[in-house]
Amino acid sequence: MSVRTALVTGSANGIGRAIALRLAQDGFQIAINDLASQEVKLRELQYELELKGVRTAVLPADISNEEDVANLIRKTSEILGGIDEMVANAGVILVKPILEISASEWDKVQAINVRGVFLCYKYAAQEMIKQGRGGKLIGACSISGYRPSQFAPAYSVSKWAVRGLIQAAAMDMAQHGITVNAYCPGMVRTDMWGTIDTSLTTKMGLPKGAAFEQGVATRIASKKPQTPEDVAGLVSFLAGKDSDQITGQSLIVDGGVVFS
Numbered sequence: 001m002s003v004r005t006a007l008v009t010g011s012a013n014g015i016g017r018a019i020a021l022r023l024a025q026d027g028f029q030i031a032i033n034d035l036a037s038q039e040v041k042l043r044e045l046q047y048e049l050e051l052k053g054v055r056t057a058v059l060p061a062d063i064s065n066e067e068d069v070a071n072l073i074r075k076t077s078e079i080l081g082g083i084d085e086m087v088a089n090a091g092v093i094l095v096k097p098i099l100e101i102s103a104s105e106w107d108k109v110q111a112i113n114v115r116g117v118f119l120c121y122k123y124a125a126q127e128m129i130k131q132g133r134g135g136k137l138i139g140a141c142s143i144s145g146y147r148p149s150q151f152a153p154a155y156s157v158s159k160w161a162v163r164g165l166i167q168a169a170a171m172d173m174a175q176h177g178i179t180v181n182a183y184c185p186g187m188v189r190t191d192m193w194g195t196i197d198t199s200l201t202t203k204m205g206l207p208k209g210a211a212f213e214q215g216v217a218t219r220i221a222s223k224k225p226q227t228p229e230d231v232a233g234l235v236s237f238l239a240g241k242d243s244d245q246i247t248g249q250s251l252i253v254d255g256g257v258v259f260s
Contacts, residue, residue: 007031010090012038014190018228063116073123086124095199113158134177141182170248179247186254221256
């Protein structure tokens with residue numbers, strides 16, 4: 001069997017970085033992506049991967065821009081010989097109540113979190129169909145896609161939309177041998193959760209980090225936060241052969257916050 005190729009968006013930091021490292025460990029060639037402003041971090045990840053003998057392509061792009069995404073998929077295929085796994089991981093959060101969100105702020109969250117996943121799925125699927133060997137479309141959802149957060153309504157709505165997209169795309173892609181699934185992280189120590197924590201601690205008059213620790217203690221059954229590697233382990237399963245009969249699912253990895 002030829003070497004498989006995975007493209008991971010938003011892979012300069014946090015969960016995306018952990019996913020790229022895990023899929024490389026699983027034997028994939030890796031195309032890593034983030035905004036051009038993150039290229040230094042992408043190059044650092046490339047160096048780490050190539051030290052391990054992993055063929056890696058660095059492809060900065062804005063996943064909310066259709067032309068960028070079309071070129072991202074094309075370059076992945078040209079440089080690495082195809083695409084077998086599309087991990088649409090890139091996303092943003094906005095911690096603001098509905099009454100304070102501007103239309104432009106709302107649109108930006110939806111453009112990155114929803115349209116970005118749609119575009120990645122669309123162009124990756126077109127390439128997979130052309131290749132004729134099926135594939136896996138995997139996307140970033142969230143526990144907020146099951147239980148919305150009053151502190152981040154724009155983000156919550158975007159993740160509910162992603163969960164619907166996963167289900168619709170799964171029905172559309174099954175005839176081509178392509179599965180479509182998502183992963184739903186809980187409380188993971190990343191830059192995104194840092195943004196949430198900063199906003200909440202300011203509003204609640206708590207010291208930095210207190211909102212996160214309070215959430216872990218009161219919301220998670222296991223009383224443990226998740227790590228990027230916990231999420232990457234689930235993505236590894238979804239990218240592998242053992243998940244071939246799983247499609248249209250948004251799987252939760254949160255230590256016991258939300259139950260589906």
